[in-house]
Amino acid sequence: MSLKPMTADEMGKMIINRDELFVLDVRNEEQYKEWRITGDSVTSMNKPYFDLIEGVDEILDDLPADKPILVACAKEGSSKFVADQIVEATGRDVFYLEGGMKSYSEDLQAVKLGDLSNGGALYQFVRLGKGCLSYIAVAKNGEAAIVDATRMTDQYLKFIEENNLTLKHAIDTHLHADHISGARTLREKTGAKYWLPSKDAEEVQFDYEAFEDGQEIQIGDEAITLNAVYSPGHTIGSTSVIIDNEYLITGDILFVKSIGRPDLAGKAEDWVGDLRHSLYVTYKNLDQNLKVLPAHFAHFEEVDEAGRVFEKLGVLFETNDGLLIPDEAEFREYVTGNLPPQPNAYQEIRQTNMGKIDPDPEEKTEMEIGPNRCAVTE
Incomplete structure (x- = not known):
């Protein structure tokens, strides 16, 4: 099991097709409330990156077992860091949004x-x-x-x-x-x-x-x-x-x-x-x-x-x-x-x-x- 990139285009096709997706958004709360990834089949959760630097144990019980997990941040780096920690803690495939929310905005x-x-x-x-x-x-x-x-x-x-x-x-x-x-x-x-x-x-x-x-x-x-x-x-x-x-x-x-x-x-x-x-x-x-x-x-x-x-x-x-x-x-x-x-x-x-x-x-x-x-x- 490993850390995997997901492009905005791949995510967009999932959203259009109503494929199930769980998004962990690690931007700050204000940014998340202003604008986030949405869709009929999208479930999202916000936990700022700075709350997860020391570890992801506190959110593991909130992660669904039956949906792909995608971690998103503004530009990419923070989401890779958090997603990699989840991989290590769970042994699951975890995706990060390649190019961050910038790429989502432009797809x-x-x-x-x-x-x-x-x-x-x-x-x-x-x-x-x-x-x-x-x-x-x-x-x-x-x-x-x-x-x-x-x-x-x-x-x-x-x-x-x-x-x-x-x-x-x-x-x-x-x-x-x-x-x-x-x-x-x-x-x-x-x-x-x-x-x-x-x-x-x-x-x-x-x-x-x-x-x-x-x-x-x-x-x-x-x-x-x-x-x-x-x-x-x-x-x-x-x-x-x-x-x-x-x-x-x-x-x-x-x-x-x-x-x-x-x-x-x-x-x-x-x-x-x-x-x-x-x-x-x-x-x-x-x-x-x-x-x-x-x-x-x-x-x-x-x-x-x-x-x-x-x-x-x-x-x-x-x-x-x-x-x-x-x-x-x-x-x-x-x-x-x-x-x-x-x-x-x-x-x-x-x-x-x-x-x-x-x-x-x-x-x-x-x-x-x-x-x-x-x-x-x-």
């Missing part, structure tokens, strides 16, 4: 959402450690478009290479404030066009294609269409994407369990009216059979048995609390009264996405650590 799990017309397909990239969702639409001839790419561009490029795809377009639904966009890097590495709503781009320091209401982008000889629908409220430029008349990528305007927050640029009172119009007028007038694909999810319960996060628009108008408030004043109070704490380093992330600053890779990792906070919460 993407590619899940097929479904087939598109004319032989195409749509994929969702689930970032379990951050709750980010991004998308690649693929045409029959291999042309592809990506929407709301994260900065983990190597993982998209690996997917593109393995599937013999040609990336033609990279679209951001809005100027993100909780994670760093990978769209410009993908443009540099693939030659794809980068699209961004112009109303969110007034301060950007780079060239882009204006992604405006009514814009139609096509991929493939037997075309798959991506149509822009202006839907402000989370930002002044937020623009949704209808793919193949079947899927509605909502960015951070509408989620499966909540609605977007309008305050990340300090404009909550100004933008809440735009948010309401986008939800209660623009979206209400769309085909209610469209499958809503948000840019984020908040809880693993939103991930279905196939690893996907989506719901029909009509269902959300019956079940999502943010869509069940007909009175405008009550809606304003609901939104402005339920704003969670701002995302970590959100101002610096916005400046990075504008091209005003260019932090080094380690700084970018630290800027994004923790849960997403793009939704109104109760």
Whole structure:
């Protein structure tokens, strides 16, 4: 029996597949309460590393006999130390999270959402450690478009290479404030066009294609269409994407369990009216059979048995609390009264996405650590 590494990708697949896993998180209590590994099949326990330096005897009775044990810490070193002690004390195989919670934060799990017309397909990239969702639409001839790419561009490029795809377009639904966009890097590495709503781009320091209401982008000889629908409220430029008349990528305007927050640029009172119009007028007038694909999810319960996060628009108008408030004043109070704490380093992330600053890779990792906070919460 021995100490064994487990990659974030391996762990992510276990979580998606609902495989049983026991996580011993040895970060400090505050970090654990703020953000931890979750999933339907995940049981976790927190015991800070500094409490285990002299030995692990006090926690041995808490370790399950019938589940794999994974020890996790911030970067890796502490988890290896503790996991090795458990191996020596129990004679069991014990895993440590390779790369620590940093690697969990940056891992993407590619899940097929479904087939598109004319032989195409749509994929969702689930970032379990951050709750980010991004998308690649693929045409029959291999042309592809990506929407709301994260900065983990190597993982998209690996997917593109393995599937013999040609990336033609990279679209951001809005100027993100909780994670760093990978769209410009993908443009540099693939030659794809980068699209961004112009109303969110007034301060950007780079060239882009204006992604405006009514814009139609096509991929493939037997075309798959991506149509822009202006839907402000989370930002002044937020623009949704209808793919193949079947899927509605909502960015951070509408989620499966909540609605977007309008305050990340300090404009909550100004933008809440735009948010309401986008939800209660623009979206209400769309085909209610469209499958809503948000840019984020908040809880693993939103991930279905196939690893996907989506719901029909009509269902959300019956079940999502943010869509069940007909009175405008009550809606304003609901939104402005339920704003969670701002995302970590959100101002610096916005400046990075504008091209005003260019932090080094380690700084970018630290800027994004923790849960997403793009939704109104109760």
